[in-house]
Amino acid sequence: xxxRLMTALKGTQKxxxxxxxxxxxxxxxxAPEGPLKRYYEAGTIALDSPxxxxxxxxxxxxxxxxxxxxxEIISLGCVPMxxxxxxxxxxxxxxxxxxxxxxxxSVTIHEITHTELAEAPPLHRILNEILSVLSGKVVVVHCVSxxxxxxREAALNVYGFPLYFPVLxxxxxxxxxxxxxxxxxxxxxxxxxxxxxxxxxxYHLPRYKxxxxxxxxxxxxxxxxxxxxxxLDPNAPISNYWL
Amino acid sequence: MDVELTEIVExxxxxxxxxxxxxxxxxxxxxxxxxxxxxxxxxxxxxxGVLNHTLFFIRSGAVEALGKEQKLIRRMNEGELFGYASLxxxxxxxxxxxxxxxxxxxxIPARWFLKLYEENDSFSDFFELDQEVRLKxxxxxxxxxxxxxxxxxxxxxxxxPITIAIDGNIRLAAKMMADNKVxxxxxxxxxxxxxxxxxxxxxxxxxxAGLDYDTPVGKVMTVDPVTMDSGDYAAEAVLKMMEKNxxxxxxxxxxxxxxxxxxxxxxxxxxxxxxxxxxxxxxxxSIEGLQAxxxxxxxxxxxxxxxxxxxxxxxxxxxxxxxxxxxxLLQLGEEKFGKPPVPxxxxxxxxxxxxxxxxxxxxxNALILSNQYDPQIHGxxxxxxxxxxxxxxxxxxxxxxxxxxxASNTMWRQPLQQWKKYFSEWIKExxxxxxxxxxxxxxxxxxxxxxxxxxxxxxxxxxxxxxNPGFLTFMARNANQRKPPLGFFRQFVLDGEGxxxxxxxxxxRGIAPIIDIVRVHALACGSDKLNTLxxxxxxxxxxxxxxxxxxxxALALEMIGMVRxxxxxxxxxxxxxxxxxxxxxxxxxxxxxxxxxxxxxVERQQEFIKFRYAGKRN
Numbered sequence: 107x108x109x110r111l112m113t114a115l116k117g118t119q120k121x122x123x124x125x126x127x128x129x130x131x132x133x134x135x136x137a138p139e140g141p142l143k144r145y146y147e148a149g150t151i152a153l154d155s156p157x158x159x160x161x162x163x164x165x166x167x168x169x170x171x172x173x174x175x176x177x178e179i180i181s182l183g184c185v186p187m188x189x190x191x192x193x194x195x196x197x198x199x200x201x202x203x204x205x206x207x208x209x210x211x212s213v214t215i216h217e218i219t220h221t222e223l224a225e226a227p228p229l230h231r232i233l234n235e236i237l238s239v240l241s242g243k244v245v246v247v248h249c250v251s252x253x254x255x256x257x258r259e260a261a262l263n264v265y266g267f268p269l270y271f272p273v274l275x276x277x278x279x280x281x282x283x284x285x286x287x288x289x290x291x292x293x294x295x296x297x298x299x300x301x302x303x304x305x306x307x308x309y310h311l312p313r314y315k316x317x318x319x320x321x322x323x324x325x326x327x328x329x330x331x332x333x334x335x336x337x338l339d340p341n342a343p344i345s346n347y348w349l
Numbered sequence: 350m351d352v353e354l355t356e357i358v359e360x361x362x363x364x365x366x367x368x369x370x371x372x373x374x375x376x377x378x379x380x381x382x383x384x385x386x387x388x389x390x391x392x393x394x395x396x397x398g399v400l401n402h403t404l405f406f407i408r409s410g411a412v413e414a415l416g417k418e419q420k421l422i423r424r425m426n427e428g429e430l431f432g433y434a435s436l437x438x439x440x441x442x443x444x445x446x447x448x449x450x451x452x453x454x455x456x457i458p459a460r461w462f463l464k465l466y467e468e469n470d471s472f473s474d475f476f477e478l479d480q481e482v483r484l485k486x487x488x489x490x491x492x493x494x495x496x497x498x499x500x501x502x503x504x505x506x507x508x509x510p511i512t513i514a515i516d517g518n519i520r521l522a523a524k525m526m527a528d529n530k531v532x533x534x535x536x537x538x539x540x541x542x543x544x545x546x547x548x549x550x551x552x553x554x555x556x557x558a559g560l561d562y563d564t565p566v567g568k569v570m571t572v573d574p575v576t577m578d579s580g581d582y583a584a585e586a587v588l589k590m591m592e593k594n595x596x597x598x599x600x601x602x603x604x605x606x607x608x609x610x611x612x613x614x615x616x617x618x619x620x621x622x623x624x625x626x627x628x629x630x631x632x633x634x635s636i637e638g639l640q641a642x643x644x645x646x647x648x649x650x651x652x653x654x655x656x657x658x659x660x661x662x663x664x665x666x667x668x669x670x671x672x673x674x675x676x677x678l679l680q681l682g683e684e685k686f687g688k689p690p691v692p693x694x695x696x697x698x699x700x701x702x703x704x705x706x707x708x709x710x711x712x713x714n715a716l717i718l719s720n721q722y723d724p725q726i727h728g729x730x731x732x733x734x735x736x737x738x739x740x741x742x743x744x745x746x747x748x749x750x751x752x753x754x755x756a757s758n759t760m761w762r763q764p765l766q767q768w769k770k771y772f773s774e775w776i777k778e779x780x781x782x783x784x785x786x787x788x789x790x791x792x793x794x795x796x797x798x799x800x801x802x803x804x805x806x807x808x809x810x811x812x813x814x815x816x817n818p819g820f821l822t823f824m825a826r827n828a829n830q831r832k833p834p835l836g837f838f839r840q841f842v843l844d845g846e847g848x849x850x851x852x853x854x855x856x857x858r859g860i861a862p863i864i865d866i867v868r869v870h871a872l873a874c875g876s877d878k879l880n881t882l883x884x885x886x887x888x889x890x891x892x893x894x895x896x897x898x899x900x901x902x903a904l905a906l907e908m909i910g911m912v913r914x915x916x917x918x919x920x921x922x923x924x925x926x927x928x929x930x931x932x933x934x935x936x937x938x939x940x941x942x943x944x945x946x947x948x949x950x951v952e953r954q955q956e957f958i959k960f961r962y963a964g965k966r967n
Contacts, residue, residue, distance in 0.1 A: 143910045191456075192385035309387070310451045312409040321356045324385070324886055328453060331387035 126150045126272040142265040145237045150272055151344060158340035162187045164327035166319045167253055170204055174255040178204040179229055183320030184239060185327050189340050192327045198239055199320045201226035211279035230264040240271055248326040249304045250275040250349055272348045276329045280305045283337045305329055354380050359406055364428035365938060366475035384456040388448040397445035401435040403464040410452025414444045423949045433476050436462050494757035502586055502600055503579045506608035512537045513566060519555055520562040524548055533597040535606050536570045542606045544570030547597055576601050584662050586610050588669050591627050630673040636741050643745040647921050650708045654918040660910030661882060664705035671701050672796050674745050677795045678738045686734050690727045692794045694802035702794035703879045708927050710918055712747040713754045713789055715761040717802040720766040735762055765802055769809045776813040779823035791868055792879050814872040821873055822964030828865035829955050832854040834858045835950035849930045859909035859951060863902055866954050881906060902954060905947035912940055
């Protein structure tokens with residue numbers, strides 16, 4: 107957890123205006139022919155586009171562990187949205203059979219059984235489809251490092267080139283929002299929890315059963331809407347917020 | 350790709366009408382087109398004057414519906430739907446919807462709503478345009494069983510009435526009864542009912558008296574018999590028969606007799622505990638005997654509930670039983686202490702007077718003495734009698750009133766002129782706090798003695814109340830003191846204490862507010878009725894309420910009363926003391942939904958009287 111948090115905070119410091127559009131153009135040239143090249147060629151939104159015009163996709167991964175080099179993605183869920191509306195029409199959910207065996211511990215967390223996974227296709231067979239869903243979207247996640255690192259590794263394995271995407275991180279946003287509380291309050295109060303469920307409760311969002319990729323994606327989508335209505339300016343450029 | 354949004358499906362299926370669709374494969378297809386939206390308190394879900402194409406489901410939070418000029422119509426909470434009325438009208442909405450607590454809303458496209466509404470009966474039933482209709486349908490479906498308590502008296506009529514003109518002779522009358530195999534004849538004069546002649550009358554008044562058979566029936570009939578209206582309940586006939594010791598009651602529709610109900614008809618239809626209980630009460634000659642009967646009361650009560658009696662019937666039966674205890678005790682008291690030295694009237698107050706008593710109610714009573722009363726001479730007699738009656742009522746299961754509103758309290762044992770002075774003071778110079786305590790005095794009914802005293806006082810009250818609109822303002826304000834248990838944030842606001850902390854009080858927060866509201870209107874229109882439903886009829890006829898509102902209140906009272914009675918029955922069966930508290934967790938979703946509808950009606954009607962009797966602010 108602490109490691110997750112540290113990575114998230116590191117993200118906040120190297121937050122100079124990121125021109126994802128320019129970077130996508132550069133990677134489009136560098137990437138080998140194939141789906142990943144087409145993904146970069148499709149590009150992404152300009153850094154001065156307002157938040158309210160940004161096509162978003164809430165995404166969540168479930169993995170066999172926390173180490174992107176050793177562990178693997180076993181399921182993905184995503185829901186398209188914008189700053190006001192989440193559209194279930196377009197929601198996606200995939201399971202992926204890991205190359206290595208699944209350890210018993212992560213099975214209990216995800217409630218995905220060995221049988222279910224044994225019948226699922228391996229990740230490299232579904233990554234093309236996932237790329238087409240990600241195309242043109244700013245990705246909404248809770249804690250950027252997991253999704254970003256695991257998908258980068260997955261793309262490296264499959265295409266020999268990393269996958270990157272611009273991100274709105276609800277954990278990061280929450281961290282900044284909590285930072286706005288006066289210093290004296292921060293001293294007295296316990297450090298606010300940045301867990302997804304704790305963040306949601308701050309906005310009176312209902313409690314969900316965690317650790318299903320699609321539910322968690324929906325969960326962070328709703329959290330982002332709440333955060334936007336409380337803390338963000340829909341007319342501000344997306345570059346103010348993306349990572 | 351098999352995408353299943355379990356979180357959304359499950360949330361929807363926890364609530365009607367989607368709970369009905371739980372096995373319908375269409376539901377999953379519908380959910381795929383749901384949109385989710387987070388709105389902060391103060392934001393609009395449906396803006397005034399904007400077309401709506403969405404059915405909204407409140408996943409969490411609360412929303413209020415506003416009518417013209419932003420007048421609050423109702424509040425909705427988690428699990429409730431809104432927007433459907435406009436979808437049925439092609440998108441035009443008469444109400445706007447504003448979020449009052451940060452809310453997560455599921456937006457269901459109009460197309461899906463209309464499709465399900467067309468195809469699925471239980472789904473469309475749910476959306477019967479307003480909740481009053483929903484409540485009514487629910488009540489009717491509950492009252493389907495035809496028992497004596499719930500069936501209208503007309504259902505007991507077997508044939509047209511057999512009638513004879515007033516100048517017909519006894520011989521002809523007896524022959525007609527024999528030919529038609531009936532035990533009574535109705536006596537008519539110019540198409541109007543003027544009397545009744547029964548088997549018993551022929552025996553006692555004709556044969557035993559040795560009368561000539563050519564005597565006209567007019568000479569031996571019972572003049573102006575007790576009659577009932579075709580709309581009355583069968584059980585009321587039973588109570589009337591017991592009370593007046595009669596065996597036949599002509600039933601009128603308008604002024605025309607349409608039949609006769611006899612004890613035989615009733616016994617044939619069904620026999621009921623409460624009737625025997627009342628006749629038993631009058632047979633007792635000792636306190637011990639009365640006490641023994643009082644233990645059977647809970648049994649009678651549960652029997653009535655099991656027989657599907659509605660609250661009106663149960664209230665009626667329980668009040669008649671209560672009245673029988675009072676009357677019998679006073680009869681025994683007069684034997685013990687001697688004949689009263691001056692006329693008096695023992696009056697029932699509150700629920701007993703309104704005939705809305707339930708199981709286990711405190712006694713609320715008072716004594717009106719004739720103006721000839723002289724405390725020096727007569728004081729001792731009435732003090733002893735009152736003390737004795739109140740004490741023994743307590744022994745018979747009617748606990749002493751905690752507020753000391755009893756005939757045993759000198760203050761409430763006064764001559765008529767003093768009573769009139771009391772009321773004139775209360776009405777002309779109302780004090781809010783005092784009135785709150787005194788409201789039960791405005792439901793006052795003579796049960797024993799010279800009932801003219803009670804009538805006279807009631808007339809005085811009505812006259813004074815009507816002449817002092819300022820008083821109605823106070824009463825209206827009082828009627829707004831107790832609010833229905835609907836919170837902004839939760840579905841039901843719990844108010845119990847200790848062991849009952851998960852409960853709320855149905856009487857305090859539902860039944861009493863309705864009774865209070867109705868009392869204000871009743872005083873405003875000078876109604877001489879006491880029963881809440883009868884008062885509502887007068888109020889409706891006087892045009893004090895917009896069309897249909899009187900009926901809404903009656904339905905709300907019945908719904909809340911029903912939940913209370915059933916919960917009390919359950920408590921009795923578990924050998925607990927019956928209370929007015931109910932734990933919402935123990936209610937069915939049916940009861941919860943309709944209870945909430947009923948409370949909405951109460952809230953709205955409280956708002957209404959606030960401005961209807963606004964008066965001048967001081």
